[in-house]
Every structure is written in C-alpha cells, then in structure tokens.
Amino acid sequence: MTIRTILGIESSCDDTAAAVLRGAAGEADILSSVVMGQTALHADFGGVVPEIAARAHAEKLDYCVEQALDEAGLTLAQIDAVAVTAGPGLIGGVVSGVMCAKGIAMARGIPLYGVNHLAGHALTPRLTDGVAFPYLMLLVSGGHCQFLIVSGADDFRRLGGTIDDAPGEAFDKVARLISLPQPGGPAIEMRAKAGDPKRFRLPRPLLDRAGCDMSFSGLKTAVLRQRDSQLQDATLAAQDQADLAAGFQAAVVDVLAEKTRRALTIYMALSPVQPTLCVAGGVAANMAIRAGLEHTAAQAGAGFVAPPLRLCTDNAAMIAYAALEQRTQHNTDGMALSARPRWPLDRTSPAMLGSGKKGAKA
Secondary structure (H helix, E strand, O other), X not given: OOOOEEEEEEOOOOEEEEEEEEOOOOXXXXXEEEEEEOHHHHHHHOOOOHHHHHHHHHHHHHHHHHHHHHHHOOOHHHOOEEEEEEEOOOHHHXXXXXXXXXXHHHHHOOOEEEEEHHHHHHHHHHHHHOOOOOEEEEEEOOOXXXXXXXXXXXXXXXXXXXXXXXXXXXXXXXXXXXOOOOOHHHHHHHHHXXXXXXXXXXXXXXXXXXXXXXXXXXXXXXXXXXXXXXXXXXXXXXXXXXHHHHHHHHHHHHHHHHHHHHHXXXXXXXXXOOOEEEEEOHHHHOHHHHHHHHHHHHXXXXXXXXXXXXXXXXXXXXXXXXXXXXXXXXXXXXXXXOXXXXXXXXXXXXXOOOOOOOOOOO
C-alpha cells in the first residue's frame, strides 16, 4: 500500500494534538495541525498533573482528530495510515493516544506506526526546511535536553545532555520561585525584557567540565537563594523579579551556547557537506536562546535552522512526518503497539539519568 496521506496523533504531555500530512519523506505538506492545550486545567497546581492530563486527552482526542480531518477537507476513508506518539511521556496521556490510534487503524484496516516523541522533534527540520543528513540537533524541551547527530531517520548519536533538570523544567520551577505564572518559559522571557541580566551573580553550571553534558538544577537553587536575599515581608519587588528572570535566562543562554560550541566541534569533524545546527522542542521558542545558538552556529561556519514557533512545541505534524521518514525502515506496529514512558533515541549510549524496570530514562 502506498502511504501518501497520514494522520498523526500526539498526547505525551499536556497538549492534545492531531494533524494530517500528505507526501513523502523530505517533501510532505501539512494539510492541518490542531493543538488543544490544557494550561487552564493545570494553572492552580503550578505544573502538569498527570492524572488531569490523561483524563483531558481521553476527552479531547476524538474531537481533535475530527477537527484535523475537517481542516484538511478529508474523511477517515482518505487516510492511508495512522501515526501516534508511543513514548516517551506521561504514561496516561501516551496510552490515551495509542488506544485512539489503534481504534482508528483497526476500524479502517490501515497501518499503524508508533513514533518516538523525541524523533518527531529531531526530524522536524527535515519537514520544515528539508535539512540534509547529517545535522546537529539540540533538542531542548520541558522534559529533555540533548545534543544529537542525526545521520538518518532512525540514526541518532547522543553527544551529551542534561544530567538533571531539563531547561524547560528549570524555567517552570524558577517561574514558581519568583511568582510568575505557568508555563514558565514564556513568562520568564516576557519578564526578563524589563530586567538587568548582570545584577545577580548566577552560576553557569558544568562549564568547567569537558564535554557536552549540562546541569540546571544548581542554577535553580542559586535563583532561590538570591530571591530569599531580596524578600521583604515575604514579597519580591517587581524589579527584583525582572532582574532574576533576566539573570536566569542569560545563564541558560550562556550554558547552551558554550555546550553547543563544543558539540559543533565534534560534529564539524565529520566534514558534513551542508553543516547545520538545528534546534527543536518547546524551549526553542525562546528568542534569546535562538539568538545565542544562531550566533554560535555562525561562528562555527554552520547554518542554523529553527522550526516555526508552532512546530517547536508539541504537535502531531512532527509525529506524522517522523512516521513518513521511518516507515521504510521498520514494519507497521499493529495492535501489539505498547505505550512506553521511557524511550531513548540513542539506544547504544549509556543512560544519562539512570535506568530501571521501565528502561533507560534518557
């Protein structure tokens, strides 16, 4: 069966998404992309509550799929295959998406592809810009941060990553510390515009250690201590809040830029024909981070590609496209497809964050 039109489903965290793509690897068109967020549901809790997220996915998935089909001007009878995030992520949400996709595939008798959520992000530059292999990818999101040399649709070599908090997680935690709303990334970026990034002396963790690994937990603790030193009657002044936001953001930019420089050195030694640094994931929407990475790439003589903002955060178009890229390399998954809370892209490198019964975390 020739697969030209594919339905994608994504539900790994707190965004319920569906999309329809038509085409093939390297030349696909996004016919529709629908994302239903849950920010309001989690606002009172200071972060994503897995049980609430799972229930919301179960309630919204069919409506989301229906809307994606309507916007594409298609019916399920015109869909050739279904692709769904099968991990990693919050297991309740992943299960909701997998079961929805299984139902559609079984009812229609069409192929079902389980996609690694991280592969979706990592292959997005192929969808948006047709970037040639191999390229260097900085995947930076709420739950993940790693450098990958992407040499094929299912060929990922990890050069380094975070050994504790991912940047997105750190942004959320720091936002809570300085009384900013969630999600923390956009809130800190906006507040930092009014701040002095040099006022507070904040650390740049692991810059004194060789390699591309990163750490953001200590930076978060440093912000906490500086905040406590500025509290007056348990209240943080508006300018203190802005300066802490600016200082924290600047520290993250500096760490990412330096570690990216090191990763580029390793990547450029491969003599790629079209050297390119790509960035994807929700944190890639931060314009200060983008600017720092673009400058670093230019210094190394590499091109720079960042997806449109709507494709940086979780979406189903990237899941559908990853399936188009990878389908020639493995059989369809069928009804045996399982949801996986952990699923590292580089299956040969040692786990960075430990391992257990559920497998390597990253």
